[in-house]
Amino acid sequence: MTTNQATRITVVGTPAAAGPLRLFLALDAVVTGANGLIYLLAAGPVGRLLDLESGFLRIIGTFLTVYAIGVAVLAVKPLPPATATKVVIEVNALWALASIAAVVFGWLDPNTVGTVWIPLQALVVAGFAVLQFRGLRKAHG
Template structure:
């Protein structure tokens, strides 16, 4: 392979990674913001959703750190497949666990919480699906 072919291949890979990087960056922003809200406003949010504020603080701490890690992954010119698959899997587990928490009675939220929890699960599942498509495009 010539230098031009190698350079062209790398440029093509970075271009193909564009949608993946976008979906990871959007995920990081939404997740990080959600995490900070849960972490910093656990009392009022907990009262609104009728979810324990200590639970929200723990979830908020996790989501804040997770959001930063996903942002670091999104900043890579070509996010590694393994790390991207891990993000997709965590997102899928989060979405399923959120719905299970409602359906199995692990949480008994207010009406606002009963609307919010499946909506955020849907958003997280959508990120997983979009990231999976982006991964396939970027890594073949």
């Protein structure tokens, strides 16, 4: 009796190697897009919940919604370009750092809910940056 084992080889720079990267970009686009639309369309209630200005939330919501569309465009490519993906990773890392800094240095003055929410969303964004970086390394070597 013989057993055949198929060995799956994933070559760097192929769509198969880009699977994890595409997944993490897609998840980022969905979460960021949802967050952006909530800030944009429900700025008043969210502003009251977090004790942040609704105008500020509309600006953030607009940015996040447009950004999510750009990330989604990358996510649907069979092999997302390395340079564009690096920009997404860097923007995510900067967003996470700026969010933490905004609370620590008092650039924003949210209530307790906002003070908890801002670092939590920063951790999610930082997590996306790490996962996307790993996916980029796997996809492009």
